Structure formats: C-alpha cells, structure tokens
Amino acid sequence: MILVTGGAGFIGGNFILEWLSNQEEPVVNLDKLTYAGNPETLAGVRDSSRYFFIQGDIGDRKLVAALLRNYRPRAILNFAAESHVDRSIKGPGDFIETNVVGTFGLLDAVRDYWSHLRPAGQEAFRFLHVSTDEVYGSLAPDDAPFSESNRYEPNSPYSASKAASDHLVRAWHHTYGLPAITTNCSNNYGPYHFPEKLIPLCILNACAGKPLPIYGDGMQRRDWLYVKDHCHALRRVVEDGVPGETYNIGGNCEKANLEVVQTICAVLDEVRPREDGKSYAEQITFVQDRPGHDRRYAIDASRIESELGWKPSETFETGIRKTVLWYLENEGWVQNVTTGAYRDWVREHYGT
Numbered sequence: 001m002i003l004v005t006g007g008a009g010f011i012g013g014n015f016i017l018e019w020l021s022n023q024e025e026p027v028v029n030l031d032k033l034t035y036a037g038n039p040e041t042l043a044g045v046r047d048s049s050r051y052f053f054i055q056g057d058i059g060d061r062k063l064v065a066a067l068l069r070n071y072r073p074r075a076i077l078n079f080a081a082e083s084h085v086d087r088s089i090k091g092p093g094d095f096i097e098t099n100v101v102g103t104f105g106l107l108d109a110v111r112d113y114w115s116h117l118r119p120a121g122q123e124a125f126r127f128l129h130v131s132t133d134e135v136y137g138s139l140a141p142d143d144a145p146f147s148e149s150n151r152y153e154p155n156s157p158y159s160a161s162k163a164a165s166d167h168l169v170r171a172w173h174h175t176y177g178l179p180a181i182t183t184n185c186s187n188n189y190g191p192y193h194f195p196e197k198l199i200p201l202c203i204l205n206a207c208a209g210k211p212l213p214i215y216g217d218g219m220q221r222r223d224w225l226y227v228k229d230h231c232h233a234l235r236r237v238v239e240d241g242v243p244g245e246t247y248n249i250g251g252n253c254e255k256a257n258l259e260v261v262q263t264i265c266a267v268l269d270e271v272r273p274r275e276d277g278k279s280y281a282e283q284i285t286f287v288q289d290r291p292g293h294d295r296r297y298a299i300d301a302s303r304i305e306s307e308l309g310w311k312p313s314e315t316f317e318t319g320i321r322k323t324v325l326w327y328l329e330n331e332g333w334v335q336n337v338t339t340g341a342y343r344d345w346v347r348e349h350y351g352t
Contacts, residue, residue: 250299
C-alpha cells in the first residue's frame with residue numbers, strides 16, 4: 001500500500017480519489033485536518049476497504065513511526081503543507097512549523113523505517129515530495145520558463161518554507177540514500193479546491209453577486225494545471241521516477257489572472273446567466289496588490305514528458321469549464337467548507 005500525507009487537502013484529496021479509481025493498491029491517509037483539510041472530499045471512499053484515514057501531524061514522529069510499522073507502505077507521497085501565500089504573509093509561523101519542521105520530522109521517521117527494510121524493499125521504496133514552482137521566484141516577461149535547474153529564489157514566507165522542505169528532501173537523499181523524488185508543480189485548479197484561492201473564490205463570489213477581487217492590475221501570469229492531470233503525473237513519477245531527481249509539472253497554459261477571471265465569467269454567462277442579463281465580468285473589482293507579489297511563473301515540463309511520457313490532457317478552456325460546472329453541481333460540499341471562520345478571513349483580507 002501507499003501512505004499519503006495531507007490527503008484531505010485539495011491536491012492530496014484529488015490524488016487519493018484518482019488513485020483508488022485506477023489502482024487496486026490501498027491508501028493510508030494521514031492528515032491533521034487544519035482549516036483546508038476537508039474529509040467531505042473523500043466521502044465517496046470513506047467506507048472503502050482500501051482506504052484508511054488517520055488524523056494526525058506529520059511532525060508527530062511517534063505517530064508516523066507507528067503508522068509505518070503497522071501499514072508498511074512501499075511508497076509515501078507528501079502533500080502535507082500550508083499553501084496559501086496570503087495566509088503566510090499574515091502568519092508565517094504555521095508555515096515554518098508544518099512545511100519545514102513537519103517535513104523534517106516526517107523524513108527522519110521515514111529514514112528510520114526505510115533503513116530497516118530488506119535490500120529489495122529499500123530498492124523499491126519511494127518518497128515523493130510534492131512542491132511548488134514558487135520556490136524558483138518570479139520570472140521577467142521574456143524569461144524562459146522554470147526548468148529543474150533553475151536557482152531557488154523564493155519571495156514569500158510560503159515559498160521560502162517550501163524551498164526549505166525541498167532542500168531537506170534533497171539532503172536526506174544525498175546524505176542517507178533515502179530514495180526521494182521532488183516534484184514542483186504550477187498553479188492547480190479543479191474540484192474540491194478550498195475557496196480562498198482565485199478560481200473557486202471567483203466562481204462562488206460571482207454566483208453570490210459579490211465582487212470578484214483581483215490583485216493590482218491583474219496582469220500577474222501563472223501556468224495553470226488541471227488537478228487531475230497533476231495526479232496522473234504524480235502516479236507516473238511514483239512508477240518510474242528516478243530517486244534524487246526533480247520533475248517540474250505544468251499545464252503548458254500560461255495566463256494572466258485577469259484573463260482567468262474573465263474566462264470564468266464567460267463560462268458562467270453561458271451556463272448560469274445573471275437574471276439582469278449582464279455579464280459576471282461587471283463584478284470584477286481590483287484590490288490593493290499583496291506585498292511581494294511575484295509577477296510571473298511558467299513551467300518547462302519537457303523533462304517529465306520526455307522521460308516519463310506524461311503531458312497534460314486538459315486545455316485551460318476544457319479544464320475551467322469542468323471546474324465551473326463542478327462547483328455549480330456540488331453546492332453541498334461548498335456549504336460544508338465555507339464556515340464562518342472562512343468568511344471572516346475573506347472579509348478581513350479583501351475588505352469585501
């Protein structure tokens with residue numbers, strides 16, 4: 001079986017659903033269930049004999065060691081992380097604790113477990129660390145997309161904490177021989193995304209008649225990756241990725257934030273028109289830019305395509321349509337996740 005950490009979050013939850021739909025191998029999910037960890041995402045597999053959930057912290061070495069002894073996974077995928085840049089600016093301490101200290105604790109427990117496996121088990125074992133393109137910093141308009149050899153230049157507390165965790169994973173491979181692999185992905189979107197991030201926030205605000213907040217001039221550019229494409233890429237890395245290596249995973253889809261929101265509005269205009277006949281784009285509101293906002297990210301995903309045969313199957317247009325329709329069709333999930341604490345956060349942060 002495999003062990004997934006942070007499997008009640010956005011990408012981790014989608015990964016578990018995809019894994020259990022495509023593989024016979026059972027999954028153990030270790031998640032602390034912070035504000036963005038939502039067990040409802042996995043309600044469809046809750047009663048499966050191939051799914052086991054444990055609430056806990058990756059930094060709890062005794063707990064992790066017990067899980068490793070009891071379940072004896074042949075691979076671990078580490079999704080557990082605090083991941084919202086805005087929150088990291090308001091309170092960086094949680095990001096250091098989870099992303100740096102927690103990853104250290106997890107790595108040390110895994111190293112001890114791995115070192116006691118038989119040689120064949122050690123050879124087959126994999127530790128996959130899921131990271132972000134934000135560790136590379138910001139690109140100028142004419143710069144080439146990020147490749148695996150780009151220098152790390154993190155600019156936010158979030159990206160700095162993820163960069164630190166990436167370095168720990170690299171060190172545990174080179175120093176101790178742990179068969180670890182790191183992936184750095186671009187901006188994910190799709191079902192089950194906690195609605196503080198741009199795309200789900202704008203979908204839900206649009207339907208509620210609220211402003212669609214866009215930082216600064218909206219010309220910050222990102223590469224957008226449909227989450228199910230990302231999950232497929234991670235399965236390929238677990239299957240055939242080379243220990244000690246890094247693989248960048250991107251959607252080959254670079255767009256400005258303003259264009260992203262305008263596309264959402266166009267889809268909503270088609271599938272759920274406003275009663276007054278006007279476009280949802282009239283709700284777009286520009287708000288003060290956040291401190292240190294990176295201007296551009298872009299991913300060169302040619303390595304994973306050439307070595308592992310993966311490339312995204314969704315365009316942004318097909319992926320965003322699926323995403324909008326999912327949120328419209330899953331209002332119960334949205335209601336469960338949008339608690340009073342979440343509304344207070346949006347009110348405090350965006351002032352709307």
